Amino acid sequence: MTGSTTIKTGADHLAALRDGRDVRIDGRRVADVTTDPAFRGAVASAAALYDAQAAPGAVERLTYELPGGQGRRVNRAWQAPRSYADLLARRQALEAWAEGHAGFIGRSPDHVASCLTGMEMGIEVFEGYDRRRAAALRDCVADARARDAYLTYVIINPQADRSKAAHAQANPGLVLAIVDEDAGGITVHGAKMLATASVMANDIFVSCIQPLAPGDEAHAVAFVIPIATPGLRLLSRRSYEAHGGAPFDAPLASRFDENDAVAYFDDVRVPWDRVFAARDLKIMQAMWHATPAHVLQNYQCQIRLLVKMRFLAAVGRRITEINGTSNMPQVREALGQLAAEVGMVEGLLCGMEAKGTQWGDYYVPDRAMLYSAQVLTQQLYPRFIDSLRELAGGGLIMLPSSEADLRDPAIAADIARTQSSPSAAPFERVQFFKLAWDAIGSEFASRHVQYEKFYAGAQFVTRGHALRTFDWDAGTRLMNALLPPIPGQTSAEAAD
Ligand SMILES: Cc1cc2nc3c(=O)[nH]c(=O)nc-3n(C[C@H](O)[C@H](O)[C@H](O)COP(=O)(O)OP(=O)(O)OC[C@H]3O[C@@H](n4cnc5c(N)ncnc54)[C@H](O)[C@@H]3O)c2cc1C
Incomplete structure (x- = not known):
């Protein structure tokens, strides 16, 4: 107060x-x-x-x-x-x-x-x-x-x-x-x-x-x-x-x-x-579906997801710095892909806002773009997590069992000898990989994969929304205009 x-x-x-x-x-x-x-x-x-x-x-x-x-x-x-x-x-x-x-x-x-x-x-x-x-x-x-x-x-x-x-x-x-x-x-x-x-x-x-x-x-x-x-x-x-x-x-x-x-x-x-x-x-x-409820609630989900994807991309890049792989051409390419995918999430978000419409007194994000985002990000999330696991290798697992190991002087000394990185001290390497594992590998992380795949409905449901709300007419007009005349048919017959 x-x-x-x-x-x-x-x-x-x-x-x-x-x-x-x-x-x-x-x-x-x-x-x-x-x-x-x-x-x-x-x-x-x-x-x-x-x-x-x-x-x-x-x-x-x-x-x-x-x-x-x-x-x-x-x-x-x-x-x-x-x-x-x-x-x-x-x-x-x-x-x-x-x-x-x-x-x-x-x-x-x-x-x-x-x-x-x-x-x-x-x-x-x-x-x-x-x-x-x-x-x-x-x-x-x-x-x-x-x-x-x-x-x-x-x-x-x-x-x-x-x-x-x-x-x-x-x-x-x-x-x-x-x-x-x-x-x-x-x-x-x-x-x-x-x-x-x-x-x-x-x-x-x-x-x-x-x-x-x-x-x-x-x-x-x-x-x-x-x-x-x-x-x-x-x-x-x-x-x-x-x-x-x-x-x-x-x-x-x-x-x-x-x-x-x-x-x-x-x-x-x-x-x-x-x-x-x-x-x-x-x-x-x-x-x-006849009110803006579904759009507004799932628009919030895309905002939240963007924040999460930025976090995960940073985890990905740090994995490569810690393992000394960040300048390898294939790894740079993988990081570029992660960056592009986070950019796609942000682009869809900006797109649904810019393409939004007035709903009586209110302004509502574009429905079709929202459903595109839902379908694509449901597929993206597990793939993104897999890319991070690919970058990480065994570092996610090569970890002390618990913080108690770091408190024991003898075990801590062994940890200091066996954890090494060009960009982090041994305990910092452990600290980071504990965070990375919780984001991409732990039981908690696994539940997040299930969450992002299902929170808005199974794929057949979200694809159904995309199918229903997409502007099919825009492309159909173009397609029809480019249909070649059928030989032997007059234009009046074709119009029938
Ligand atoms: C971590 C998590 C958190 C959640 N939080 C919430 C929440 O806060 N509030 C809430 O209300 N719900 C929540 N849910 C539930 C979520 O909305 C549902 O999981 C989602 O709608 C899918 O429904 P379902 O799980 O019953 O899967 P189902 O509808 O049973 O689908 C599972 C699979 O079965 C197949 N399938 C089933 N029916 C068909 C069909 N008719 N046609 C074709 N294939 C079909 C598909 O392969 C589909 O992927 C959460 C789910 C998870 C995983």
Whole structure:
């Protein structure tokens, strides 16, 4: 808090996470995510993001003042862009924020904030469906924005039998569905995947982006609730933070393991004023694709990815300096390729901004370019990681077992004798390769490959978006103009 300005801080965020949320891991219920060895590093990084935006030199760039908010400033992710200049200012803020985690927190708070802001920008779509549900969306977004809340979302039904619709799964209680409703609200039961960052978020947005089939009406539901709502259990995957070792051994996993969990809703009560959609198949697709939501949320992903790619390219170049290979012609070529690929990510980002369009009062990045970027970067990421592994050779593995080795004088002396580099002292070489391994080889790094390949949907889904939104007509006009006349056919016959 500065003068009459209020802004969320890391301490505010940590305090809000001590809310009795039900998180399960390794056979136990977590008492406090802010101190638990499975989560505390990631939670501290999330809190640090709020401190970063509250820092005096960053406030103007990273936040904006809520209109009528009496000095309340919140992250720019909540700001609906009205012009190209607005969009760029917003991007610069999101880019600077992502530098706080080098792009390794996939579901950072600006992701779902972007999604909900995009949905609100298309409020008329909800108005056309049901005015009460539109009012619930508007109120929930206003409330989350005013709190600068950290939301995550679960918008995918759990994998079971993907050849069957949600209602036709063998286990009838599996996929989250409305099981009861009355004048006060609905009761939902079942699971959703994957609640990334839910352990450190305030609220969860539940919806479904997968196409639903007739018969799936009970599964057609969208709402926002606090993570600490009774009956909501987060079934966490293995913690890479807990198993990765000390920060020296796992510099990324120890800080940015945002976690993923199955969200299990065990008869969870949701009041109507938090429900955006219920039992309507059409609005379930329209909320993503007839509003700017899907574009704005995935545009945020490309901003974050650019930051991560810059980081990874630097790791690649440092590998070659440390191994004395940086001037070898083939290695220079490989580094040039990495540079060009990061340039492509940035170029696509600038392109979707420059080619953006006015959407009523708002300015929205170009949809087709966004989907091009999604398809290409899903393919790029694993290839990029492989290129770094190729450059690194055994250096990623030729490492002391843990920081304890460096603390033991005898082992440390052996490490000093066996680690060597033309551009780093022995312990610096170890320090760097520990970071490189965590970025490109560790369990944490491997999960990131899976994340970048799937966070926006499998390839058949993202390619479908690219297919649907590409301007096929521009090329078709050219193609038709160049078709040679068919011998023996008059131009009138050809026009038929
Ligand atoms: C690390 C990670 C974090 C995630 N975080 C979130 C999150 O925060 N929130 C969230 O809601 N979701 C999250 N997800 C889920 C993500 O959205 C899904 O993984 C993604 O949408 C793909 O769905 P799926 O995993 O069910 O794969 P599936 O849809 O089952 O696809 C897997 C593969 O099966 C094949 N396949 C399946 N169906 C078809 C079909 N109809 N036609 C052709 N081929 C098919 C394809 O080969 C496809 O690649 C996360 C996923 C990962 C891996």
